[in-house]
Amino acid sequence: MDLSYGPHYEAFREEVRSFLARHSKDAPRGEGLRSEKVLAWQRLLIENGYAARTIPKAYGGYGAAPDILESRIIAEEFAAARVSPGLGGQGISMLVPTLLEVGTEAQKTTFIPPTIRGEMLWCQGYSEPGAGSDLAALRTSAVVDGDDFVVNGQKIWTSTAHLADWIFCLVRTEPEAPKHQGISFLLFPMTTPGIEVRPLVDMTGVANFNEVFFTDVRVPTRQIVGQRGEGWKVANTILGHERGSLGDPNATMTRFNALLELMRRETVDGQRLIDNPLFRDRMASLQSRVLAMRLHDMRLLSNKVNDERAPMASLITKLQGTELRHELEGFAIDVLGELGLAYGDNPDKQDGGSWQTSYMYFLGLIIGGGTSQIQKNIISERGLGMPREPKLAK
Amino acid sequence: MRFGLSEDQTLLDATVRRLLADQAPLDAVRAYADGGDDHALWSTLCELGLGGLLVPEAAGGLGLGVLDAAVIAEALGYHVTPAPFLGTAVLFPRAVTAAGLNNDPVWQERLGAVVEGGLRIGVAFPQAGGQRSRDSVTAAGENLSGTVTLALDDAADAYLVASNDGALWWVEASASGCAREAFETVDRSRRSCRLTLTDCAATPLTQDPAVLAELRAVAWVILAADSLGAGRAMLDKAVAYAGEREQFNRPIATFQAVKHMCAEMAAELEPCTALVWYAAHCQDHIRDEALTTAGHAKALLGDVGQFVAKTATEVHGGMGFTDLVGLHYWFKRIGFNRQAFGNPQRVRAELAELQGW
Structure with a gap:
């Protein structure tokens, strides 16, 4: 066990802190994605290597060599200072790494610089009404006609489709091929004729998701990433990234601490909530599990830094992280009782009504990004080496 | 930065596991459970250095730490090994160090004997899991009287005894006024006893109750590690069994419910x-x-251990319920570890108190 990052990294941490001390006044606080404040902050972060840190200079990034601990320190310090760590979103977190892996030179130079600067916003067109957990069963078709693909079909659960400039989209180009081999990965602007976006209101009342309909949408054939029929492989170069980041244990610990504060503040029958022995026991139990997940996260970080493999360790994070967070949010509602029902514009809601909202939001995350049941399939098959279910005879 | 085991720790772990797989298979556990003893096995483990793991190098030990001990405990739990590890190899040297007696020749000699495997020490803390009315140890001068219902190790040469006020004492099993009788527990991979002291001569180690608290925390970690090992063994066995057992013309490991x-x-x-x-x-x-952190480990492994013990047994179906596959040795060891030195509810109440909730 050596829990220190070492002198080089502690010096780096000081640099980050000094940057934050000088510049955090310029950080956006809730401004819109297109606001000049957000875009200027993003440019400043890239210039100083706190965003797009490892993206090559040729594509508009900072061009540092990948260093897991440096990235971690940046994240830790920005979080501690409660300062926006720059833009995220599916373009930056998923498309850019994909293009770096498998994109053509032209695609890299065209798409990466405006994407990382926040000038080009993306949505991800993967799921369909008939292709959720079985994503490879997707049916949106793309047929070649001259220099174009002609795309027809429907996507669903498309986050930020109503805001996005472009979409990266999985389509079926080889309908006769086995399902994993007939898919291609296309890029096209959301302004292309034939695209209709309909908001999908979720249970929290927010319309972040959309349904997206394609009717004879023409996409130049050069806007394919990878080869025809290789879209599944292209998409999977980075799908693992998404799973790991859901249910971050540090955020869960922050929520745990907020709940503890709430329970010391609120009383029932003249007794602080935290003095109720049942609640106390449950809180200590949640704390054990959140602590275990935080330490587990440190173990994963250490494995990456030291290039050590513990396959099971990374397979469980999405399942455990989202389920634990959901349970914590639900428990907060329980301790509040009737007061925990306050919602919407109700001035009596606690902590901005976030307990109810997060309780539902994290149920969404339990389902999205590979349901808990799919995670268990993956854990048992890849982690424990158990066999796949036999295919049904057709 | 490294969050994990060192190369030495990994090597130690592998060595101990190899030896246990070879020399302490389930048949050996059954023989112990049927009334045999663990002396020969403990001698063998001491030849590997387990007895002196935490004993300072000056006293002939390896001078290692609790993490090393936890690695060993996980291996012992994995193999449900009968061994006086917690009292003899962990809590005793830890107590001597915490009491500042490492340089005292009397205690050095005892530590030396522990290293050689020639001295085993049980643990009798009346307040280990929360003090019950039947448990009490009081001191009159340097003589102790009272009862500890569950003391670790029925074959120890001496006991580390805590009195009600939290002071720590050394009591030789052969001393006049020291009586022990079997305290049969569900876990037959380690034996416990009821220790009754009647004006029994004792040697004080320390009056400082902080030492007892420290020892209890170390015990929490070791019991947690033991359950982690036992739980991993049960999972491995469940996966292996599911791969072999066929129903409806296919291995049950292909059913999602089982997976x-x-x-x-x-x-x-x-x-x-x-x-x-x-x-x-x-x-x-x-x-x-x-x-x-010790409390969290003890409480969480108490709960996770219980969940795994139940679930792994269910994966084995009717076989899991039999004595034939012996899975119940793991089930019961996990059950013991959950209650000993404070069950999850008890430990969590203490955790809340400790943090000033």
């Missing part, structure tokens, strides 16, 4: 590894967090 049970066990156990390692590390290196 998901195994996945849940793996998902619950996996973060426990990091927690046990960290809690063990804190005992020697991060004093501020030593008690709380």
Whole structure:
């Protein structure tokens, strides 16, 4: 066990802190994605290597060599200072790494610089009404006609489709091929004729998701990433990234601490909530599990830094992280009782009504990004080496 | 930065596991459970250095820490090995060190005997799991009287005894006024006894109750590590059994219901590894967090252990319920570890108190 990052990294941490001390006044606080404040902050972060840190200079990034601990320190310090760590979103977190892996030179130079600067916003067109957990069963078709693909079909659960400039989209180009081999990965602007976006209101009342309909949408054939029929492989170069980041244990610990504060503040029958022995026991139990997940996260970080493999360790994070967070949010509602029902514009809601909202939001995350049941399939098959279910005879 | 085991620790772990697989198979556990003894096996383990793991090098030991001990405990739990590890090899040397007696020739000699495997020490803390009315040890001068219902190790040469006020004492099993009788527990992979002291001569180690608290925390970590090992063994056995057992013309491992049970066990156990390692590390290196992290490890492994013990048994179906596959040795060892030195509810109440909730 050596829990220190070492002198080089502690010096780096000081640099980050000094940057934050000088510049955090310029950080956006809730401004819109297109606001000049957000875009200027993003440019400043890239210039100083706190965003797009490892993206090559040729594509508009900072061009540092990948260093897991440096990235971690940046994240830790920005979080501690409660300062926006720059833009995220599916373009930056998923498309850019994909293009770096498998994109053509032209695609890299065209798409990466405006994407990382926040000038080009993306949505991800993967799921369909008939292709959720079985994503490879997707049916949106793309047929070649001259220099174009002609795309027809429907996507669903498309986050930020109503805001996005472009979409990266999985389509079926080889309908006769086995399902994993007939898919291609296309890029096209959301302004292309034939695209209709309909908001999908979720249970929290927010319309972040959309349904997206394609009717004879023409996409130049050069806007394919990878080869025809290789879209599944292209998409999977980075799908693992998404799973790991859901249910971050540090955020869960922050929520745990907020709940503890709430329970010391609120009383029932003249007794602080935290003095109720049942609640106390449950809180200590949640704390054990959140602590275990935080330490587990440190173990994963250490494995990456030291290039050590513990396959099971990374397979469980999405399942455990989202389920634990959901349970914590639900428990907060329980301790509040009737007061925990306050919602919407109700001035009596606690902590901005976030307990109810997060309780539902994290149920969404339990389902999205590979349901808990799919995670268990993956854990048992890849982690424990158990066999796949036999295919049904057709 | 490295969050994990060192090369030495990994090597030690592999060596001990190889030896246990070879020399302490389930048949050996059954023989012990049927009334045999663990003396020969403990001697063999002491030849590997287990007895002197925490004994300072000056007294002939390896001078290692609680994390090393936790690695061993996990291996012992994995093999449900009968061994006086916790009292003899962990709590005793830890108590001598904490009491500042490492340089005292009398205690050095005892530590030396522990290293050689020639001295085993049981543990009798009346307040280990919360003090009950039947448990009490009081001192009159340097003589102790009272009862400890559950003392670790029925074959110890001496006991580390805590009196009600938290002071620690050394009591030889052969001393006049020291009586022990079997306290049969569900776990037959380790034997316990009821220790009754009647004006029994004792040697004081320390009056400082903080030492007892420290020892209890170390015991929490070791019991947690033991359950982690036992739980991992049960998961491995469940996965192996599911791969062999066929029903409806296919291995039951192909059924999602069975796969998901195994996945849940793996998902619950996996973060426990990091927690046990960290809690063990804190005992020697991060004093501020030593008690709380140990408590979290004990409480969480109590619960996760119980879940795994039940689920793994269910994966084995009717076979899991029989004595034939012997899975119940793991089930019962986990059950013992859950209650000993404070069950999860008890430990969590203490955790809340410790943190000033």
